[in-house]
Amino acid sequence: MKESKIKETKKLKLIIILVLIFSISIITIGIIGIISSRYKKLEKENNEERSEVLEVNSQSEENNTIEVVVPAKKEITDWKLILVNKDNPLPQDYQIELSYIDRTRQFDKRAIGELNNMLKDMKARGVQNVWVQSAYRSVEYQQNLYDKSINKYLKQGKSIEEAEELTLEYLNKPRESEHNLGLAVDFNNVDEGFENTKAYEWLNKNAEDYGFILRYPEDKANITGIEYEPWHWRYVGKENAVQMNDLNMCLEEYIEYLEYGDFNI
Numbered sequence: 001m002k003e004s005k006i007k008e009t010k011k012l013k014l015i016i017i018l019v020l021i022f023s024i025s026i027i028t029i030g031i032i033g034i035i036s037s038r039y040k041k042l043e044k045e046n047n048e049e050r051s052e053v054l055e056v057n058s059q060s061e062e063n064n065t066i067e068v069v070v071p072a073k074k075e076i077t078d079w080k081l082i083l084v085n086k087d088n089p090l091p092q093d094y095q096i097e098l099s100y101i102d103r104t105r106q107f108d109k110r111a112i113g114e115l116n117n118m119l120k121d122m123k124a125r126g127v128q129n130v131w132v133q134s135a136y137r138s139v140e141y142q143q144n145l146y147d148k149s150i151n152k153y154l155k156q157g158k159s160i161e162e163a164e165e166l167t168l169e170y171l172n173k174p175r176e177s178e179h180n181l182g183l184a185v186d187f188n189n190v191d192e193g194f195e196n197t198k199a200y201e202w203l204n205k206n207a208e209d210y211g212f213i214l215r216y217p218e219d220k221a222n223i224t225g226i227e228y229e230p231w232h233w234r235y236v237g238k239e240n241a242v243q244m245n246d247l248n249m250c251l252e253e254y255i256e257y258l259e260y261g262d263f264n265i
């Protein structure tokens with residue numbers, strides 16, 4: 001009897017120990033489960049953040065590349081720098097206010113003071129043999145000159161293509177001439193002999209102070225599309241004229257320089 005009681009107590013103890021072990025195991029598994037799910041969540045959040053950072057980086061890299069390929073183009077609003085050539089005809093709605101240089105010749109009202117001062121100072125410095133041969137030309141007048149030239153060559157037996165080619169060697173089409181703009185002036189006999197005159201020498205040194213530039217220099221013919229014209233001078237304003245000469249740029253180059261340069265205008 002006593003022995004069997006001891007056996008029963010032992011059995012009970014064993015059962016209690018087993019239950020305890022079982023409970024501890026369950027609790028341990030539970031704790032491990034909670035910890036691992038927490039850890040997984042944290043890892044997921046980290047990955048998301050990292051991929052956002054990567055996205056931001058790749059976006060900024062993309063922006064940098066775009067900036068290099070397409071630099072911002074600045075709009076030039078200075079009326080003194082209006083470009084007129086065969087690729088940039090005078091706008092149809094271009095308004096111009098003119099003043100008379102003499103009885104027949106006209107120039108842009110805003111720049112005529114500078115032209116007159118330049119001519120006056122040249123003469124005061126002993127350069128007497130200089131005169132304005134051609135200044136502003138209306139689009140209609142330019143058309144008239146152009147048509148006359150074409151007809152002259154056609155009468156000589158040239159084809160229309162030849163007549164156009166020969167005419168364009170010394171005359172622009174209407175709206176493609178700076179003379180339609182009222183800011184260009186031709187001196188004396190409008191020929192290459194002007195290069196050897198005192199007037200040309202004086203202009204080369206001093207015209208920039210009055211805002212005038214030699215518009216078609218010999219070494220820029222491939223850019224301007226016009227052969228050397230020592231007699232043709234263009235008003236661009238003193239500041240621009242001085243800068244263009246310092247940079248050795250013709251108007252086409254200078255405008256591009258201002259449009260894409262990294263400075264304020």
Ligand SMILES: [Zn+2]
Nearest residue numbers: 184185186232
């Ligand atoms: Zn001219």
